[in-house]
Amino acid sequence: MTSGPTVEAAQGDGAGVARGAGDAEIPKPLFSRPAGKILVIWLIFTAIGIVLALVVPKHTFPPMLTKEGDTGVTTVIFFTIMAAPVAALVYGIAAYSLLAWRQRGQRDEPPEDGPPLRGNAPVTIVWLCVTSLLCIVLLVWGLAAMAADNQAPPGALRVDVTGQQWLWTFSYPGTGVSSRSLVLPLNRPVQFDVTSNDVTHGFWSMSLGVQVDANPDVVTTIYATPNKLGKFTVQCSQLCGLYHSFMYAPGAVVRPGAFALWLYANGASLRAASLDAKVKMTRADTATGQVTAAVGATPAGS
Ligand SMILES: [Cu+2]
Secondary structure (H helix, E strand, C coil), X not given: CCHHHHHHHHHHHHHHHHHHCCCCCCCCCCCCCCHHHHHHHHHHHHHHHHHHHHHHHHHHCCCXXXXXXXXXXXXXXXXXXXXXXXXXXXXXXXXXXXXXXCCCCCCCXXXXXXXXXXXXXXXXXXXXXXXXXXXXXXXXHHHHHHHHHCCCXXXXXXXXXXXXXXXXXXXXXXXXXXXXXEEEECCCCEEEEEXXXXXXXXXXXXXXXXXXXXXXXXXXEEEECXXXXXXXXXXXXXXXXXXXXXXXXXXXXXXXXXXXXXXXXXXXXXXXXXHHHCCCCCHHXXXXXXXXXXXXXXXXXC
C-alpha cells in the first residue's frame, strides 16, 4: 500500500526534471545519441588492444625454447585478443562519459542526472550471450592446452628437480649426474619430477613454459619438450625465505651430442651418457670438453 504513492512521487519528480530540461539553468546533454560515437571509440580501443596483444608478448617475454612455452605465448595472445572487445567497451564508455558528460564551468548545484535506465532486454541478452560464448571458448581452449601439456610423452628424459633454501639441484637418474645447472637435449620430451628438501618452492622457467610447486615430501611431475637451442633461467616462484630472490639456476638447451658430452664431463659413464642422450659417443668424442665451457655448467658441490 505504501509503495504506490512512493513510485508515483518518484515518477512525478522524474517528469519534473524532464520538463525542466529545456530550462536555461539545467544543461542539456552534449550528445543526445552517443551510441554512434561510443561505437567508434569501441572499434578504436579494440584495434589498439589487438595490436598490443600481438606486439607486447613478443617484446617482453623471453625467447620460448619449448613446445609448451610456444603454447603459453599463443594462449596469452589469443586470450588478450578475445578480451580486447570487452575491455574496449568498458573503457570506451568510461572515456566517453568522462569527456562528454563532465561538468563544465562553475556551478553551485550539481547537474541533473539523466533519465534512469529501467532495463534493456536486447542489450542484456546480447551481453549475456557474447560473454558466455567468450568464456566457453576460453575454457575449452585452456582445458585442451592443459590436457596436451600434462600428457606423459613417450621416451621422455627424466630429470629430478629439488628445491631447497636457496638453490636448485638437477639430477639425471641412471647417470649419477647432479648439477646446479639444467641442461636439456633438443627435441626430446623431458619429465621433471619436482620436490623440495625444506619449504615450498616453485620450479619456474618462463622459457621452458613450466611452473609447478616444489613441495616437501611430494613429487610433482611436469613435462616440456625443448624445440629450440638457447639459454634460459630457472627461478623460484614462491616466496621461500630470505634469499628467495637469489634462488635461480642457469640452463641451456643443447644438441643431443653436446648433452651426452656434458653428462660425461659431469661424471656419467660413457655408456650412461650415450644412453641418456640417445647418441653414439666414443671415448674420442669426449676429448673436446666444449660443452661444459659453452654452457658454463658446474656439477653440484663444486
Ligand atoms: Cu624458493
